[in-house]
Amino acid sequence: MKTIGIVGCGTIGTFLAKRINKDFKLLARLAGLCDIDEEKAKVLSKKLSKKIPILSLDQLIEKSDLIIEAASSSISCNICKKALTKGKDVMVMSIGGLIKDYKSLFSLAEKKKATIILPSGAICGLDGLKSAKLANVRKVTLTTRKPPKGLKGAPYIIEKDIDIDAITGEQVIFEGTAEDAVKAFPKNINVSALLSIAGIGAKKTRVKIVTSPEYMVNMHELEVEGDFGRLVSRTENVPSPTNPKTSFLAPLSALATLKQILNPSQKIGT
Numbered sequence: 001m002k003t004i005g006i007v008g009c010g011t012i013g014t015f016l017a018k019r020i021n022k023d024f025k026l027l028a029r030l031a032g033l034c035d036i037d038e039e040k041a042k043v044l045s046k047k048l049s050k051k052i053p054i055l056s057l058d059q060l061i062e063k064s065d066l067i068i069e070a071a072s073s074s075i076s077c078n079i080c081k082k083a084l085t086k087g088k089d090v091m092v093m094s095i096g097g098l099i100k101d102y103k104s105l106f107s108l109a110e111k112k113k114a115t116i117i118l119p120s121g122a123i124c125g126l127d128g129l130k131s132a133k134l135a136n137v138r139k140v141t142l143t144t145r146k147p148p149k150g151l152k153g154a155p156y157i158i159e160k161d162i163d164i165d166a167i168t169g170e171q172v173i174f175e176g177t178a179e180d181a182v183k184a185f186p187k188n189i190n191v192s193a194l195l196s197i198a199g200i201g202a203k204k205t206r207v208k209i210v211t212s213p214e215y216m217v218n219m220h221e222l223e224v225e226g227d228f229g230r231l232v233s234r235t236e237n238v239p240s241p242t243n244p245k246t247s248f249l250a251p252l253s254a255l256a257t258l259k260q261i262l263n264p265s266q267k268i269g270t
């Protein structure tokens with residue numbers, strides 16, 4: 001029986017807590033919940049069939065075999081460090097927060113015989129990129145299309161004084177490296193961080209962000225070129241009802257990854 005602690009009781013944390021209780025009754029147990037806004041943790045705890053304790057981050061790490069981070073890119077690196085230092089496995093959703101330090105976190109995980117788990121989240125094609133990376137990969141490009149409300153409040157939008165509600169047609173909002181995209185849109189662009197880590201790094205991975213009031217879904221188009229040939233994937237994501245910035249595929253991907261961890265007797269795909 002694996003004990004699981006969840007940090008961040010919003011859209012992803014709530015979805016996972018409910019499904020862990022329902023789908024993995026015999027394989028896992030929720031050890032605790034943690035949120036910077038304790039009220040959110042209380043609300044989630046009440047929604048679950050069994051009362052789950054609300055803990056501080058340190059207590060949660062102590063009581064869990066696996067910590068799931070579903071909080072914010074401002075804290076994900078710190079959560080990783082703390083969990084790995086205690087030899088605990090950690091699944092990270094706010095991957096943008098790892099972009100600077102992932103190599104040292106990977107070394108720490110190895111030293112402590114623990115595992116960092118980065119689910120594919122809202123993008124498809126990571127399986128191909130991982131395989132392609134075993135030979136030469138020349139180019140990785142991500143084009144993200146989101147409705148204006150999904151980009152609202154991002155540091156780049158505020159800094160450049162972009163009136164997102166005034167946009168009438170299709171408009172390219174940002175073009176640059178994944179390294180810059182993560183800083184400019186920290187709540188939107190976890191997929192570009194993940195692609196950078198899995199592929200050719202944040203300085204070489206190119207990102208384009210496009211918006212239009214006509215867009216109904218969060219769309220990610222991935223293009224990879226290398227010795228293997230060329231890969232193009234397009235994921236048309238339905239936004240989560242409680243957070244338009246988060247695609248529904250993201251919590252589903254975390255759940256699928258969890259299923260793989262808890263039941264390792266089958267492994268399908270790369």
Ligand SMILES: NC(=O)c1ccc[n+]([C@@H]2O[C@H](COP(=O)([O-])OP(=O)(O)OC[C@H]3O[C@@H](n4cnc5c(N)ncnc54)[C@H](O)[C@@H]3O)[C@@H](O)[C@H]2O)c1
Pocket residue numbers: 007008009010011012013034035036037040069070071072073075092093094095119120121122123186187188190191242243245246247250
């Ligand atoms: N990897 C992916 O493909 C992918 C996709 C979607 C979202 N995400 C990321 O996953 C994270 C969670 O997404 P969500 O939709 O559930 O967000 P959300 O806003 O619905 O919930 C986040 C929760 O975390 C809490 N929180 C914020 N800062 C915290 C801190 N320092 N310590 C503890 N709790 C904190 C908030 O109070 C909130 O309850 C976000 O960082 C988001 O960018 C990743």
